[in-house]
Amino acid sequence: MPADDPRVALGRGGHGDPPDGSCIAALEAMVLRIPTAAPEADGTLEWRATTMLVVEAVSRSGIRGIGYSYTSAAAGVVVGDQLRELVVGRRPSEALQAWDAMVRAVRNVGLPGIAAAAISAVDTALWDLRARQAGEPLFRFIGAHRTEVPIYGSGGFTSASQDELTEQLGGWVAQGIPRVKMKIGIDGGARPEADVLRVRAARKAIGTEAELFVDANGAYTRRLAIDQAHRLAEHGVTYFEEPVPQRRLDDLKAIRAAAPMAIAAGEYSYTREDTRDLLASGAVDIVQADATRCLGVTGWMEAATMAAGHATPFSAHTAPSLHAHLGCAAPAIAHVEWFADHVRIEPMVFDGVLSPVDGYLHPDRRRPGWVLPSVVPTWIGGVYELLEET
Numbered sequence: 001m002p003a004d005d006p007r008v009a010l011g012r013g014g015h016g017d018p019p020d021g022s023c024i025a026a027l028e029a030m031v032l033r034i035p036t037a038a039p040e041a042d043g044t045l046e047w048r049a050t051t052m053l054v055v056e057a058v059s060r061s062g063i064r065g066i067g068y069s070y071t072s073a074a075a076g077v078v079v080g081d082q083l084r085e086l087v088v089g090r091r092p093s094e095a096l097q098a099w100d101a102m103v104r105a106v107r108n109v110g111l112p113g114i115a116a117a118a119i120s121a122v123d124t125a126l127w128d129l130r131a132r133q134a135g136e137p138l139f140r141f142i143g144a145h146r147t148e149v150p151i152y153g154s155g156g157f158t159s160a161s162q163d164e165l166t167e168q169l170g171g172w173v174a175q176g177i178p179r180v181k182m183k184i185g186i187d188g189g190a191r192p193e194a195d196v197l198r199v200r201a202a203r204k205a206i207g208t209e210a211e212l213f214v215d216a217n218g219a220y221t222r223r224l225a226i227d228q229a230h231r232l233a234e235h236g237v238t239y240f241e242e243p244v245p246q247r248r249l250d251d252l253k254a255i256r257a258a259a260p261m262a263i264a265a266g267e268y269s270y271t272r273e274d275t276r277d278l279l280a281s282g283a284v285d286i287v288q289a290d291a292t293r294c295l296g297v298t299g300w301m302e303a304a305t306m307a308a309g310h311a312t313p314f315s316a317h318t319a320p321s322l323h324a325h326l327g328c329a330a331p332a333i334a335h336v337e338w339f340a341d342h343v344r345i346e347p348m349v350f351d352g353v354l355s356p357v358d359g360y361l362h363p364d365r366r367r368p369g370w371v372l373p374s375v376v377p378t379w380i381g382g383v384y385e386l387l388e389e390t
């Protein structure tokens with residue numbers, strides 16, 4: 001929408017366009033597919049590329065707020081088709097009203113999944129815009145409980161050779177990251193013995209002090225997960241993520257009761273009810289949430305508050321550049337996932353992403369927002385394939 005559009009001049013909130021030019025004049029969306037360096041897999045999925053939706057909310061005075069999600073190209077269509085008109089023309093201070101309106105608008109499309117990812121990217125862009133307009137880093141604008149967040153190194157794909165696995169995990173520990181996570185559930189859970197052998201090799205590579213986490217991505221059955229939990233505990237595994245699919249709350253609860261380590265899930269929470277159900281059912285020891293899926297900064301902070309209310313440790317799933325800020329603002333944070341794929345991609349797409357120091361991420365206290373303005377225009381013609389621009 002052009003800046004001289006009458007809807008911008010009027011202001012969607014009905015209070016007129018503020019004289020400082022803070023009103024939202026445009027919402028730009030772009031979808032990119034970034035190939036992996038090699039084919040990658042976990043227990044239940046193989047992939048050769050990562051698709052990313054980047055949204056920029058642009059104020060009338062030209063300040064740009066950035067949000068993103070790892071999702072389908074269809075999420076870019078949702079932004080243009082259903083969300084843009086609900087956001088453009090508003091004051092940024094109406095971001096929560098915009099969030100309510102976006103959630104309502106996708107009722108018939110279905111909120112979980114693609115629509116939630118689209119709303120997540122828009123909501124994050126609005127929060128980033130507000131932080132930039134205030135001249136504050138995002139974590140301080142939201143309200144910081146702390147200035148650093150602990151991370152865990154995450155990768156160890158089932159597609160990696162044992163040498164690649166041990167090199168990656170051992171490398172993180174050598175960098176001072178004291179906890180690492182690997183994938184299990186090879187061939188959809190059909191080779192549990194191979195999983196145990198790889199965990200044993202990983203433990204040997206990282207030494208006895210580092211924490212070792214595993215993630216089955218829902219590849220196991222209840223019975224197999226309980227058997228494997230006891231075998232993996234012999235190698236010092238202290239955290240078992242998604243042994244069965246997240247929606248199988250009864251199975252998760254049974255596994256939690258029988259397993260000697262912490263059970264974690266939550267990456268497929270798209271709504272506040274998803275997080276509520278995980279917590280209220282007693283299915284997990286550690287609840288995860290992903291701001292690029294669970295309705296942005298707004299939804300993620302709600303999830304963090306719910307976890308705190310249940311006295312349940314809370315962990316951020318993937319997207320480390322954004323979660324470094326949000327983790328500082330959460331009432332409590334167990335850790336942020338330093339996910340290998342996104343660690344590789346985010347510096348390609350954004351300027352000013354963070355590097356870990358002694359197992360922590362420290363958001364920049366002087367830079368407004370959460371990253372520097374995106375480098376999107378230079379992507380085209382590079383290794384990035386532009387799928388959709390709306």
Ligand SMILES: [Mg+2]
Binds near residue numbers: 215217241242267
């Ligand atoms: Mg996972």
